[in-house]
Amino acid sequence: xxxxxxxxxxxxxxxxxxxxxxxxxxxxxxxxxxxxxxxxxxxxxxxxxxxxxxxxxxxxxxxxxxxxxxxxxxxxxxxxxxxxxxxxxxxxxxxxxxxxxxxxxxxxxxxxxxxxxxxxxxxxxxxxxxxxxxxxxxxxxxxxxxxxxxxxxxxxxxxxxxxxxxxxxxxxxxxxxxxxxxxxxxxxxxxxxxxxxxxxxxxxxxxxxxxxxxxxxxxxxxxxxxxxxxxxxxxxxxxxxxxxxxxxxxxxxxxxxxxxxxxxxxxxxxxxxxxxxxxxxxxxxxxxxxxxxxxxxxxxxxxxxxxxxxxxxxxxxxxxxxxxxxxxxxxxxxxxxxxxxxxxxxxxxxxxxxxxxxxxxxxxxxxxxxxxxxxxxxxxxxxxxxxxxxxxxxxxxxxxxxxxxxxxxxxxxxxxxxxxxxxxxxxxxxxxxxxx
Numbered sequence: 165x166x167x168x169x170x171x172x173x174x175x176x177x178x179x180x181x182x183x184x185x186x187x188x189x190x191x192x193x194x195x196x197x198x199x200x201x202x203x204x205x206x207x208x209x210x211x212x213x214x215x216x217x218x219x220x221x222x223x224x225x226x227x228x229x230x231x232x233x234x235x236x237x238x239x240x241x242x243x244x245x246x247x248x249x250x251x252x253x254x255x256x257x258x259x260x261x262x263x264x265x266x267x268x269x270x271x272x273x274x275x276x277x278x279x280x281x282x283x284x285x286x287x288x289x290x291x292x293x294x295x296x297x298x299x300x301x302x303x304x305x306x307x308x309x310x311x312x313x314x315x316x317x318x319x320x321x322x323x324x325x326x327x328x329x330x331x332x333x334x335x336x337x338x339x340x341x342x343x344x345x346x347x348x349x350x351x352x353x354x355x356x357x358x359x360x361x362x363x364x365x366x367x368x369x370x371x372x373x374x375x376x377x378x379x380x381x382x383x384x385x386x387x388x389x390x391x392x393x394x395x396x397x398x399x400x401x402x403x404x405x406x407x408x409x410x411x412x413x414x415x416x417x418x419x420x421x422x423x424x425x426x427x428x429x430x431x432x433x434x435x436x437x438x439x440x441x442x443x444x445x446x447x448x449x450x451x452x453x454x455x456x457x458x459x460x461x462x463x464x465x466x467x468x469x470x471x472x473x474x475x476x477x478x479x480x481x482x483x484x485x486x487x488x489x490x491x492x493x494x495x496x497x498x499x500x501x502x503x504x505x506x507x508x509x510x511x512x513x514x515x516x517x518x519x520x521x522x523x524x525x526x527x528x529x530x531x532x533x534x535x536x537x538x539x540x541x542x543x544x545x546x547x548x549x550x551x552x553x554x555x556x557x558x559x560x561x562x563x564x565x566x567x568x569x570x571x572x573x574x575x576x577x578x579x580x581x582x583x584x585x586x587x588x589x590x591x592x593x594x595x596x597x598x599x600x
Contacts, residue, residue, distance in 0.1 A: 215509065215578070215579045215580045216576050216577060216578055216579060217502060217506050217507070217509060217510060217576070217577045217579055218574065218575070218576045218577075219500040219501065219502045219506075219549075219574070219575055219577075220500065220501070220572065220573075220574060220575070221498045221499065221500045221518060221551070221572070221573050221574065221575035222498065222499050222500075222570060222571075222572055223496060223497070223498040223518070223520075223570070223571040223572070223573065224496070224497065224498075224499075224570050224571070225495070225496045225567035225568070229487040229488065229489045229490070230460075230461045230462055230464070230487060230488045230490070231484055231486075231487055232257070232258075232458055232466075232468075232484065232485050232486045232487060232488065233482060233483065233484050233485070234260075234458065234479050234480070234481055234482060234483045234485060235454060235455060235458075235481065235482075236260050236455050236456060236481060237479070237480055237481040238260045238261055238456075238478065238479070239260065239261040239476060239477065239478050239479075240258060240259075240260060240261075240473060240474065240475055240476065240477050240478075240479055241259050241260055241261040241262070241268075241475070241476075242258070242259040242271065242475060243257070243258055243468070243473070243474070243475055244256055244257060244258070244259065244271070245257050245466055245468075247466070247467065247468050247470060248465060248466070248467060249465070249466060250463075250464070250465055250466075250491070251460040251463070251464060251465070251466045251488065252460065252463055253460055253461065253462050253463050254459055254460065255459060255460045256271060256275065256457050256458075256459050257458050257459060257460055257466060257468075258457070258458040258473070258485070259271045259456060259457055260455075260456045260457070260479075261456075262304055262305070262452070262455075262456040263304075267304050267305070267396075268302075268304050269302060269303050269304030269305070269306060269452070269456075270301075270302040270303075270393060270396070271457070273301035273302045273303055274303060274306065274449070274452065274453070276297065276298070276301060277297055277301060277303060277306065277310070277449060278449055278453075280295070280297050281442075281445065281446050281449065284442075287439075287442065289320070289435050289438070289439075292317065292320075292438050292439065292442055293317060293320060293321065293324075293438075295313075295317070295442070297310070299400065299401050299404035299405070300397040300398070300400050300401040300404070301397075301400060302393065302396045302397055302400050303400070305452070306445075306448060306449060306452055307400070307403070309444060309445045309448040309449075310445060311407050312441055312444070312445075313438075313441045313442055313444075313445045314407065314408075314411070315407075315411060315441075316434075316437050316438045316441040317438060317441075318411045318414075318415070319434050319437070319438075320431075320434045320435060320438045322415055322418070323431040323434050324431075331419065333420065336416050336419055336420050337420070339416055340413060340416045340417070340420075343409045343412055343413050343416070344413065346409055347406055347409040347410065347413070350402050350405050350406045350409070351406065353402050354399060354402045354403065354406070357395060357398055357399045357402060358399065360395055361392065361395045361396060361399065364388065364391055364392045364395060365392060367388060368385070368388045368389060368392055371384060371385045371388055372385055372476065376476070458485075460488050461488060462488055462490045462491075463490065463491045464488040464489050464490045464491050465488065465489045465491070466486060466487075466488050467486050467487050467488075467489065468485060468486035469484070469485050469486050473485040473486075495552065496552070496553050496556065496557055496567055497536070497550060497551065497552050497553075498516075498518065498533060498550070498551045498552075498553075498573075498575065499548060499549070499550055499551075500548070500549040500550075500551065500575055500577075501543075501546040501547070501548060501549075502546060502547050502549055503545065503546055503547075504542050504545060504546065504547055507538060507546075507547040507549065509579035509580070510535060510538055510547075510549055510577055510579060511535065511579075512535050512536060512537055513534055513535060514534070514535045514577055514578060514579060515532065515533075515534060515577075515578045516532070516533040516534060516535060516551050516575050516576065516577050516578070517530050517531075517532065517533075517575070517576045517578070518530060518531040518532075518533055518551075518573050518574070518575045518576075519531075519573050519574050519576075520565065520571055520572070520573040521571075521572045521573050521574075522571065522572075523559075523563075523565065527561075527563075528559050528561060528563045528565070529559035529560035529561030529562075529563060530559060530560050531553060531557060531558075531559055531560075531565070531573075532553070532554075532555060532560065533551040533552060533553045533554075533575070534551060534552060534553075534554055535549060535550075535551055535577060536550045536551060536552050537549075537550055538550070549577070551575065
């Protein structure tokens with residue numbers, strides 16, 4: 165039976181039927197193929213298949229909020245700004261207690277000295293000889309540096325002109341006794357002022373304690389502080405007067421012993437010492453501020469952690485007590501290191517998609533960036549490519565990323581938006597050229 169069926173299948177009539185395609189396929193097959201080819205080509209034209217370069221990226225903010233950290237272990241003496249207020253770069257925010265040998269500097273007077281030093285600039289000798297600040301500034305330990313400068317200033321003046329060089333020996337003796345008597349009187353006044361300051365300081369400590377317990381009005385405490393400051397200014401003025409008289413007495417003694425202005429070489433040496441003493445005064449003032457003062461690093465809005473810092477509170481060194489948020493818009497940029505061969509396709513203004521390691525793409529989305537430029541010289545076989553974020557750190561899902569000093573992620577640079585059909589023909593050309 166099977167043999168009979170096989171014979172029938174191999175007959176010419178059956179073979180003719182099997183080998184003849186249906187009529188509709190003959191009529192429409194070519195048309196259907198052309199339509200399918202056109203559709204595939206159209207889809208290949210519409211669909212883009214971007215050419216990309218991928219690399220790790222390091223993102224940093226060029227102007228993030230600035231942390232305020234204490235550099236001194238001590239008691240907060242004064243908070244000079246209100247929380248959330250606008251501050252200028254270099255403005256003093258917090259002052260620590262800087263008492264040294266029962267003497268402390270007044271921050272306003274320290275700033276007065278600083279302004280005078282800044283105004284002097286990179287001074288010449290004539291500016292240094294004319295440099296002078298009010299003699300009642302309360303400068304604490306800084307007054308030693310100032311008096312040393314005044315001493316060097318006076319030595320330089322002796323080389324230029326000595327007011328006692330035309331006095332007789334007897335006149336010099338009378339002038340010396342007069343200055344000694346005046347200096348002794350000043351010392352008596354100084355001793356009396358010191359006793360008054362001790363009394364006022366004791367009263368101030370008692371009143372501040374009562375004020376903290378809300379048992380005394382702050383206005384009363386403020387009046388006592390003003391009295392203390394007034395007495396300290398008087399003390400500084402008297403000490404300055406004593407120092408001045410001592411310098412005059414040194415000049416008279418030098419004149420009496422016949423030691424007068426020396427050679428040009430000695431004068432040049434005195435000028436050099438004067439300049440060095442001025443630089444020492446500048447350095448000591450900067451060191452004092454670094455130790456006892458917290459200043460704003462930028463123009464911005466200050467936000468203090470008032471729960472951890474207040475006046476008269478003791479604070480440990482290295483404690484973060486607030487931040488200053490810059491007023492100007494901070495710029496965030498990213499840096500990639502790409503192999504030289506891959507970097508050839510990268511050009512400015514190309515789009516970049518960044519996925520951050522610390523933020524899930526599914527939850528936060530990606531960041532969109534643009535190529536700013538690339539280095540011309542490779543370092544260890546890699547080119548540095550810099551990108552920026554025109555929309556800030558807002559992701560494709562509308563989430564805002566908080567800027568930090570350093571964020572890591574993966575960046576994909578879209579070097580060209582090629583169409584799928586272009587990719588196909590490129591592959592065909594590549595295959596043909598390889599065979600050829």
